[in-house]
Amino acid sequence: MTEWDEYKTLLHSLQEDILVTNTDGTIVKVSEATGKVYDVDVDDLMGRSVYDLEKEGLFTPLATPMVIESKERVTFVQTVADGKKLLVTGLPVFDEEGELFRVVSYSHDVTELMEIKSGMEEMTVEMERVRKELNRLKNQSEEKFIGKSDGMRKVLAIADQVAGVDANVLLLGESGVGKTQLANMIHDKSERREGPFIEVNCGAIPEALFEAELFGYEGGSFTGATKGGRKGFAEMASGGTLFLDEVGELSLQNQVKVLKLIQKKSFYPVGGRKELQSDFRLISATNRQLDKSVEQKQFREDLYFRLNVVPIIIPPLRERKEDITPLIHSFLDHFTSRYNRKRVLSREVLHDLNGLEWRGNVRELINLVERLIVTSHNSIIEPDDLPDGYRKNINSYSEVNNFEESLNRTLERVEKERLARAKQKFKTTTKMAEALGISQPSVVRKLKKHRIN
Template sequence: MTEWDEYKTIFHSLQEDILVTKTDGTIVKVSEGTGAVYDINADELMGRSVYDLEKEGLFTPLATPKVVESQERATFVQTLKGGKKLLVTALPVFNNDGELVRVVSYSHDVTELMEIKAGMEEMTVEMERVRDELTRLKQQNEGEFIAKSEQMRKVLATASQVAGVDVNVLLLGESGVGKTELAKMMHEKSERSSGPFIEVNCGAIPDSLFEAELFGYEGGSFTGATKGGRKGFAELASGGTLFLDEVGELSLANQVKVLKLIQKKEFYKVGGRKEIHSDFRLISATNKHLKESVEQKLFREDLYFRLNVVPLTIPPLRERKEDITPLLQSFLEHFTTRYKRKKVLDRDVLHELNKLEWKGNVRELMNLVERLVVTSQDTIILPSDLPESYQQIISSYSEMNNFEEPLAMTMEKVEKERLEQAKQKFHTTTKIAEALGISQPTVVRKLKKYRIK
């Protein structure tokens, strides 16, 4: 076999589309695979000009002019008649004098990949649309507060005003008033809304594990540590918001660590030697009176001032009665949609629930509505559907506010109820007398009067 025959055999054994042209675009060599790619006999391409073939619609754009102009390798997507896509790579070939004499190109069919890419792009656009819609709904359902009362309106106005500024905010208020929801709302309205919102419940993390949870740790730094180590909350919050809930529960030792983190935004992982910087916005919350804790030496004064740059106190629900009915309706709509049940609150239920103190605040109200939606039998939720504990409280309120009966009768009802409770708990008249602060003969006489056995 001659040297040329050997070269030709190797050349045509390649399944790829290989095409060689002169600098003027004349085709001088093609592999047999080229014909299959372009759906034409490979021999018919010999001597043809790629410029003419482009005019005939066989393929576009061309490799030859790209390489002639740049004198360098070029890679691009070429479209064939019928819409097929090729990923073409074209290489310059120079003679001994450094002159460009040939352009060699080869290609791969990427039609399916291009279709996948287009599909992925469409999917990305759709996912962006869905994400925007979810964000909008989230802002409607979670980020926006029910605020009919003047007290809550003022809190929200201040929160909105400082949301866009990286100032430390301390949220104060009883458990269940909505401190976490307000922190999330401020995050969503800030320039960091695209970053993470990292919530740390300081009261739920054991004191001995707090440093590792907040700063993370290197692998093998302590017994039970994950082999590859782990990022802490402070590092995860970079670019977003770090929310320290129940910050008043921190021990004095951990208060020092939090103070240093706030001051420098830098820390070391447990077992680590490399200082890590984290760019986060800090929001803290507590149901404790931190100023009193400072006076009692239970909370560091310097940390208190760091956290308390902008304090926001969320009033308890009993101090913003105007919000109870709108909250009830909002939660009812949410849970009837969630559980696919049609429910309506009876007017008497709304009236009675507005009387309560709601010691658990908004969280208690929300839990009650959810319970009523899933446990009530009929479409209309009646007072009789309320849990027994709530009915008893409402009943006692009604009796205490009943001005149509004489005071003596009201007092007797209260006295009878107290005696019944004491009898159930203490059993003997001697112990009942001690508990109520009256004599044993008086207990015997009153039990007989009210026929309590």
């Protein structure tokens, strides 16, 4: 037996996929197992160029150019003609002068492992969607819409009417008024209620990552990308609702991308060449005045008109005082049940809370009620149980012996409070004037002075 025959016999006896090329990519040695892996005759591989075989679709990518470039061991996933996935390792072989003259590669079939990995990634995405859905339902139970006031009744009537169609909705209002909860309500009353509700916080995603988060990406499309790629929010929202919260925070560059998505309902994942379609209903929200942002060239006019098909303005809590007490009772019921603590508010606390400005709106009210349930020791919550900041604010409204401000300022506060309460109780300025003991023109002038609508 010749020396080559001995080496050849040893090579084939390993029962492993082993392939050896020279530096120009020509196959010089190959094991019999390699033919089984690629489903070809081993003799047909000898003397062939791996570059030609890649063009013919036998396998891709190649070990040879990677090893030549790095001159060290490389490991990567290779796809073969029948769709199998191989974990390939390429090794450099140097001659006596230290020059690279051979590349040896071997592989293991990891198709099943890759499928498991892909399944796990899809499961992770689905679990994230379920987590957001659970949070949505949790928030929905905590932040019920109370519509006693005229302003909220109008909002809820418009929301009910628009829920049955797929028109774009733009929710406007200060932070904490409940824009996310209203978006949820519209989704739950729509024909898409069985589909996903995908919330995208445009203000929380770094500008450089926004496209990848919205459209998804192919594996290896950028540094740090998941190898198997990832679905974006736009694809996840198909069949349901895509909610773009804080849309006014988008950069001009990302506004263009959102505009194209809305126009075509299609997109390309980052690093991808196949255009994907997504059938979603769009709801947007912002606490900014977008019309002014358009005037200041900070927001695209064409995108603004695309979003602003049906605008719904949610009034701040201070402009719907009738809703404060019902909201408090609703949140009390929720948190006493959650924490298994029986708590009620004293009349003094309930009265004082109705007199606050609530600059944090409904969200601030929720946080305060939860805090009171958790920190109070007695079943009846008294003024002393309120946090210091709230006691200070309340005292400035209700105590006549408050010497921390001027008399004129105290009188203005009292006047504003009396006017606001009269406005709640009486429907006309004439009846307000009779109750307050002043003329009707004085009522009109004072309401305008204190900006009470």
